[in-house]
Amino acid sequence: MTAEKKNARLKIFNTMTRRKQLVVPIESGSVRMYCCGPTVYDYQHIGNMRTYVWQDVLRRTLEFDGYKVKHVRNITDVGHLTSQADSGQDKVEESAKKRHKTAWEISEMFMNIFFDDTETLNILPPHVSPRATQHIKEMLELIKKLEEKGYTYVIEKDGIYYDTSKFKHYGKLTGMSFDELNKYLKGGARVELVPGKKHITDFALWKFSPENVKRDMEWDSPYGKGFPGWHIECSAMSMKYLGESFDIHCGGVDHIPIHHTNEIAQSEGATGKRFAKYWVHGEFLEVDGKKMSKSLGNFYTVDDIIKKGYSWRELRYALMAAHYRSLLNFTFKALDAARGSIERIAEFIRNLSNITEEGPENKGIRKIVDSAFGRFVGAVNDDLNMPKALAELFGMISKINKEIEKGAVKKDDAKYIIDAVLVLDRILGLKLEEFAKQGVVPEEVMKLLEERRKAREERNFELADRIRKRIRDEYGFIIEDTKNGEVIKKA
Numbered sequence: 001m002t003a004e005k006k007n008a009r010l011k012i013f014n015t016m017t018r019r020k021q022l023v024v025p026i027e028s029g030s031v032r033m034y035c036c037g038p039t040v041y042d043y044q045h046i047g048n049m050r051t052y053v054w055q056d057v058l059r060r061t062l063e064f065d066g067y068k069v070k071h072v073r074n075i076t077d078v079g080h081l082t083s084q085a086d087s088g089q090d091k092v093e094e095s096a097k098k099r100h101k102t103a104w105e106i107s108e109m110f111m112n113i114f115f116d117d118t119e120t121l122n123i124l125p126p127h128v129s130p131r132a133t134q135h136i137k138e139m140l141e142l143i144k145k146l147e148e149k150g151y152t153y154v155i156e157k158d159g160i161y162y163d164t165s166k167f168k169h170y171g172k173l174t175g176m177s178f179d180e181l182n183k184y185l186k187g188g189a190r191v192e193l194v195p196g197k198k199h200i201t202d203f204a205l206w207k208f209s210p211e212n213v214k215r216d217m218e219w220d221s222p223y224g225k226g227f228p229g230w231h232i233e234c235s236a237m238s239m240k241y242l243g244e245s246f247d248i249h250c251g252g253v254d255h256i257p258i259h260h261t262n263e264i265a266q267s268e269g270a271t272g273k274r275f276a277k278y279w280v281h282g283e284f285l286e287v288d289g290k291k292m293s294k295s296l297g298n299f300y301t302v303d304d305i306i307k308k309g310y311s312w313r314e315l316r317y318a319l320m321a322a323h324y325r326s327l328l329n330f331t332f333k334a335l336d337a338a339r340g341s342i343e344r345i346a347e348f349i350r351n352l353s354n355i356t357e358e359g360p361e362n363k364g365i366r367k368i369v370d371s372a373f374g375r376f377v378g379a380v381n382d383d384l385n386m387p388k389a390l391a392e393l394f395g396m397i398s399k400i401n402k403e404i405e406k407g408a409v410k411k412d413d414a415k416y417i418i419d420a421v422l423v424l425d426r427i428l429g430l431k432l433e434e435f436a437k438q439g440v441v442p443e444e445v446m447k448l449l450e451e452r453r454k455a456r457e458e459r460n461f462e463l464a465d466r467i468r469k470r471i472r473d474e475y476g477f478i479i480e481d482t483k484n485g486e487v488i489k490k491a
C-alpha cells in the first residue's frame with residue numbers, strides 16, 4: 001500500500017467505474033476538482049443550489065482530511081443552447097432579447113446574482129471561476145487539435161462538429177456502447193438529428209453565427225465567425241486551470257449522457273490521456289414531489305426562500321441533509337424541520353457556553369464526544385453520507401443534554417464539546433460559532449441572576465420576576481427555571 005493510499009480516507013461513488021472508490025489523488029497531498037458551473041441567463045433555482053451545496057461539502061471534506069484543494073467552477077456565459085440538439089437558441093442571447101438587454105449585460109447580472117446566492121449559502125468560493133467568453137482562444141486551440149487528429153467535420157452554414165464514432169469508447173461514462181447510447185438518446189428524444197450530422201451523438205464544437213443575424217457575442221475563427229459549443233468550454237477551461245489530467249469532475253446526473261460524455265471525448269481525444277479520475281454526480285431536487293417549473297408555481301430561488309422568512313442556514317441545512325445521490329423532495333415542512341434541527345444545535349451550543357461551574361474533566365463525557373466525532377467523520381468520508389453524519393451529531397446532543405440536566409458537564413468539558421462541534425462545522429458550513437458567541441452571558445446579567453437567586457431564596461417572587469423581566473428587556477436573555485436551576489438563553 002502506498003503512503004498516499006494509506007492516508008486517503010474519502011470514498012466516493014465514481015460514475016465511471018460505477019462503484020465507491022477510495023479517492024487517491026494524482027498528486028500527493030492535493031486534489032484538483034472541477035465543477036460545471038451555471039449558465040448565467042436566469043436566476044438559479046434551489047435545485048441548482050443543491051448541487052453547489054453538496055460540491056461544497058465535498059470540498060470541505062477533502063480539506064478537512066488535510067488535502068490542499070484546487071477548486072474550479074466555470075461560468076457559462078455563451079454557447080449553451082435551449083435544446084441539446086445543437087439547433088436551439090443560445091440561452092443567454094435569448095434571455096437578453098426578452099429582457100431588452102445585451103447578452104453581455106444579462107450574463108454579468110445573473111453571474112453576480114449567482115455569486116451572491118452562493119455567498120448567502122456559505123458556499124466557499126472556488127479558486128478560479130473562469131468565464132467561457134474569456135477563454136475563446138483556448139477553445140479554438142483545442143478544436144484545432146481535434147481537427148488535426150481527424151475528429152472533426154464541417155456542416156455548411158452550421159458549424160464544426162465532433163465525429164463521435166472516431167473516439168474509441170465513446171459513451172464509456174454511461175456504461176453504454178456507442179450504438180446503445182445513440183439508440184438511448186434517440187429513444188428519449190434527448191437529441192434530434194441536425195441535418196448533416198453523421199450520428200445522433202455528434203455535437204457542435206463551434207457554431208457559425210447565423211447569416212443576417214447580428215449576435216451580441218461572436219468571435220472570428222479560422223472556420224468563420226461564430227461561438228463555441230457548451231461542451232468545449234468545460235474541456236478547455238478545466239484543462240487550462242487543472243492540467244490535462246485531474247482528480248475529480250462534478251456535475252448533476254443530467255450531465256452524464258451528453259455533456260460529460262462529450263467533455264471526455266474532446267479532452268481525451270485531444271490529449272490521449274485520461275481526463276478526470278473520479279466522476280461525481282448528484283441527483284435532482286423536486287418540490288412537493290414534482291419537477292420544479294415556473295408554470296407549476298413551485299420554482300424557488302434562494303431569495304424567494306429568504307423572503308418567506310427562512311434563514312440561509314435553514315435552507316443550506318435542508319439542501320444538505322439528504323444524500324447527494326438521492327432525489328431530494330423539497331417541501332416547506334422539510335424546511336420547518338430544518339429550522340427545528342438548527343435551533344436544537346443552537347440551543348445546545350448556547351447552553352454549553354453558559355456553563356461556568358468549574359470541575360474535573362469528565363471522562364465519560366469526552367468518550368461520548370470522541371466516538372460521535374469519529375463516526376461523523378467516518379460517515380462523511382463514506383461517499384458523503386450526510387444523513388448518517390447528522391444522525392450521529394444529534395445522537396451526541398441527546399446524550400450530552402442528559403448530562404447537562406444532571407449537572408455533570410463542567411466548564412472545561414463544555415468547551416471541549418463546543419470545540420468538537422465547531423471542528424465538525426468546517427464540513428457542515430453552518431457558521432455555528434455565531435451561536436457560541438451569542439451564548440456568552442454578560443457580566444451584568446450574571447450579577448442580576450445572582451440577585452434573582454437570592455430573591456427566590458427569600459421567597460420574594462415579585463422581585464425575582466422584576467429581575468427576570470429586566471434581563472429580558474434590557475439584555476435580551478430569557479430565563480427558564482428547571483429542577484436543576486435556571487437555564488438562560490438568548491431571546
Ligand SMILES: [Zn+2]
Binds near residue numbers: 035036037234259
Ligand atoms: Zn461542464
